[in-house]
Amino acid sequence: MEQATISVxxxxxxxxxxxxxxxxxxLERQIQTxxxxxxxxxxxxxxxxxxxxxxxxxxxxxxxSHSPRNGQGGAPQGLRPEFADLLQKVQLQWxxxxxxxxxxxxxxxxGLTHLVQSRQAAxxxxxxxxxxxxxxxxRALRRPRSIRWRA
Numbered sequence: 001m002e003q004a005t006i007s008v009x010x011x012x013x014x015x016x017x018x019x020x021x022x023x024x025x026x027l028e029r030q031i032q033t034x035x036x037x038x039x040x041x042x043x044x045x046x047x048x049x050x051x052x053x054x055x056x057x058x059x060x061x062x063x064x065s066h067s068p069r070n071g072q073g074g075a076p077q078g079l080r081p082e083f084a085d086l087l088q089k090v091q092l093q094w095x096x097x098x099x100x101x102x103x104x105x106x107x108x109x110x111g112l113t114h115l116v117q118s119r120q121a122a123x124x125x126x127x128x129x130x131x132x133x134x135x136x137x138x139r140a141l142r143r144p145r146s147i148r149w150r151a
Contacts, residue, residue, distance in 0.1 A: 002050055006030050006063070011037045013063070015076075016048035019056025027059055047078030057083070057090040 004017035004027050013034075017023065036042075044064060052060070064076065079087065140147050 004056070006034060008035060008037055011039055011041050011043060013037070013042065013044045014048065015044060015046045015060065015063075016050075018051035019049055019060060020051050020053045021055045024055050024059060027056075031059075031063065044076045045078060046076040046083070049079065049083060052083045052086060054086065054090060057086045058094065060087060061090055061094070 002017045004019050004023035005014075006016075006027060007014045007030075019027065044060075046060070049056075049060075060076070076084070076087070
């Protein structure tokens with residue numbers, strides 16, 4: 001698998017290689033020793049990213065949101081559409097620190113209602129799974145030859 005790298009050339013940060021779980025430790029070390037560019041016009045060249053998983057998207061999001069020293073943000077340039085979709089999903093699930101958490105004033109009753117509704121939905125899904133499994137097991141008992149045994 002191709003090694004992942006991150007490097008700086010003036011105000012351009014170049015991201016290359018496979019931004020996947022096996023390379024995240026190496027990328028973390030590179031990011032910690034990276035000399036972030038000064039100025040507000042920081043751009044990220046992500047055209048060289050060949051693979052990305054959720055861990056890589058989280059790390060890239062952290063790089064995009066701010067540099068450790070300057071608090072500057074940037075936008076990826078040249079990111080493949082499938083990686084851009086993954087990055088967008090990660091940003092929706094885990095918002096950037098500079099966006100802050102949306103504070104909602106909820107009463108304890110609203111919180112309890114939300115908790116009960118989520119538990120109710122989980123219970124319905126669990127019962128559906130148990131029902132489907134029971135039906136499949138019953139069919140297998142009635143027709144044992146229909147079971148696909150692996151040799």
